[in-house]
Amino acid sequence: MSTQSRKQREIQEREQRILETAWPLLIEQGYLGLSMDRIAETLQYSKGTIYNHFSCKEEIIIALAIQTTEKRTRLFERAAAFRGTSRERIHAIGSAATIFVQLFPDHFKLEHIIRSSSIWEKTSEKRRTIMRSCERRCMGIVGGIVRDAIAHADLTLDDGIVPEDLVFGLWSISVGAFSIITTSDQLVELGIQEPFETYRQNVHRLLDGFGWRPLSADYDSVAVDDRIRAEVFPEEFRAISA
Amino acid sequence: MSTQSRKQREIQEREQRILETAWPLLIEQGYLGLSMDRIAETLQYSKGTIYNHFSCKEEIIIALAIQTTEKRTRLFERAAAFRGTSRERIHAIGSAATIFVQLFPDHFKLEHIIRSSSIWEKTSEKRRTIMRSCERRCMGIVGGIVRDAIAHADLTLDDGIVPEDLVFGLWSISVGAFSIITTSDQLVELGIQEPFETYRQNVHRLLDGFGWRPLSADYDSVAVDDRIRAEVFPEEFRAISA
Amino acid sequence: MSTQSRKQREIQEREQRILETAWPLLIEQGYLGLSMDRIAETLQYSKGTIYNHFSCKEEIIIALAIQTTEKRTRLFERAAAFRGTSRERIHAIGSAATIFVQLFPDHFKLEHIIRSSSIWEKTSEKRRTIMRSCERRCMGIVGGIVRDAIAHADLTLDDGIVPEDLVFGLWSISVGAFSIITTSDQLVELGIQEPFETYRQNVHRLLDGFGWRPLSADYDSVAVDDRIRAEVFPEEFRAISA
Amino acid sequence: MSTQSRKQREIQEREQRILETAWPLLIEQGYLGLSMDRIAETLQYSKGTIYNHFSCKEEIIIALAIQTTEKRTRLFERAAAFRGTSRERIHAIGSAATIFVQLFPDHFKLEHIIRSSSIWEKTSEKRRTIMRSCERRCMGIVGGIVRDAIAHADLTLDDGIVPEDLVFGLWSISVGAFSIITTSDQLVELGIQEPFETYRQNVHRLLDGFGWRPLSADYDSVAVDDRIRAEVFPEEFRAISA
DNA sequence: CATGAATGAGCCTTCATTCAT
């Protein structure tokens, strides 16, 4: 049995190596830039070996998307488990979203590739199911906190404003900032010295704007932020800082 | 002479059709997804004809980038010419940026493609020059308004905050929101019914946050916005609304 | 009529310019290296204009071959008209052959191209006829001198030796030497400082070897050579020396 | 292991077939006439298969050049090892050169193609090295015999005459004769019945002319020639005669 | 299972030739 599991482990490890090799190819050159030849050559495996793990190129792509999506789900789960008020918990979700964007700034590009090429149809039902369940899980988590906040009267929404607008706001600012940061090569020329700090300020104004109590002026948002970092995502913050 | 100009016009039109055909291929499939074969097949022209217009694939890509970049430059120029306070003029620039993102949500993807593949080197000096001059022009316009605002004491910045942070903020929120809008297919499921409205609210909080007077509470920002729409970008708003 | 002839002259001149442009393309890159596009581009004519002169690529090639072949015929005719003994006249033919090789070292390459590609069949009957008649003329000239020599008893041949062996010898040495000179880039490394002089010596030994009287030892071959240069090919020698 | 070697052998054989197919295309049509498509079509292999053997067209060309150059080197080595006087050994080299020209009359055309197109730069360093070492080896062999001859006082050179002139003479006559033989289709009409015999006579006069003792009149050059044929190149002469 | 040779569709680009103006 130890032989079995060793073998299993080796297979897992190789699979991981394949995905790690594929990632930059896909991100930098798009769908057609990912080449089985290049993966095989880089890893010094034969092409047949690659095909023993993934039956086609599209399976590799979807596997990559599953990896990041799963990571995001874990982050959201851990954030939602943070002990505190609903404001603090959505704050933690915001942090999770931020961390996710920072850890995987290219995830959105990957999602776009999947949607724009006709990849989805070529993938196995098994992997498609995993992907969908991850997405549903994330929605459920955020939805749960929102319901909690309303139940605790922390959040009263103006007419026409739904809780998800906040989520969208966080998400939107994060994606936008990081998209520009990764894309533009003239931020410094434009006069942006510390894009991350500007980004953080925007986030706080947005949270207040939705009136989710306590407002950032009424509680030590920085302290909470520090607590979240320290208690929920210590490793991730270390990784990001490095 | 009318014969001449008819032929010329036909050529221009076909060039435009080529670019219009190339655009989605490039955006959806990336650099390697843009194929001269597919363009020719789609337009029912021979490949040779395509090459009579563009000497290589890269020239098509740079021509696309020039088109949107020129459009942006025109929008910025018109916005900067808006008669009003510096707040109103930067507001107009914000509107221009917003319009640009809405009209060409994929422009940033295109810029990324140009930068990540080695396209730049294969293009003609002529087109490279056009591209560069457009970029310089945009920077100069925004820089000019910022200098005006500071000179008129409309803008006083906290320590460590530079005027360009505002530009970055506007830009960031715009790009992010539109990136999500174009990418995600589950916004409605997430509960975002009107993403554009949420996006607009964020923009206003950001402008106030930088303290560029008069604050939105102290002037009728909606009215100004309407004036900008009506006076500066009537056609564009019609196009976006459609 | 002067209008007519001016027009005619212009046409002739353009035809000549086309051929001059085609020559290096054909010699350096072979049949497929000769491109109507490049000719048109180089001369700033439209492709249609080129086709008004030559109905296809092959016609240009054959026209080039006709040009050099006609030049050779003229040289042979002038050599054969040299006043002197048969030895001196064949000497003059040798000089003509030498001059031809020096003036048109690439003629043989051109001939080879014509023979190896299926050019001949695509050319017009008119040009084919010109080509053939030139070749027959050359043969006739040399054959005539040989018959003269035998009639005058200047030449007595051993059994199995035919007069044409001499022609072949001259031709062979000339072609070989010039072929190496144009082809090899390591003659100096091989120790060959003055290939032309070595070549000339070989030629003289060959002529004596065939016993065509008077032998070079019995007459001032250098003086005759000088006379031929001065009286028959003054311009050509100037051109070669330059 | 026999499986291994069988596969290896098959690959070798196919490589050889590719080269054999490429040779006439290259010789008859030049650099641009050699087409991977045509090779693949002729051999009924897919284009990919050809590319598994040779990474580009240029590699095929250089491989062809290496093949003949290596053959020449072997011939020269065997000739230089002939037991006899320096005169006899250079005679053997002459025979080797002759044999080479007869076996590979198109080798010079190939060399010309390599030099006139920009092939050299696209080839692998490995093949370039092989090529260069072959050429150096040939030069060294001939240079060695020349030094021997001078050391043994078999060769005394007039002022201004260097030993290499002889080499050039042999080379020149060989190349020229064979060039004409392969190029011309009217040798018989010109009256040349046995071009090879004429060629041989010229060679002998040249050797004598340089005074390399013993002169051909003083030794039985025909017998030595026969000995070289029989002892050094029996197979080659059989092949040529066939 | 691992290997890597074979396949063939597809990509970018060139070019001889035609033809409407």
Add this chain to the structure above:
DNA sequence: TATGAATGAAGGCTCATTCAT
């Protein structure tokens, strides 16, 4: 007659995928 846009057949090369060993 001159022009030059349009055509489409190649050509060099890449790459996902298959399959015999």
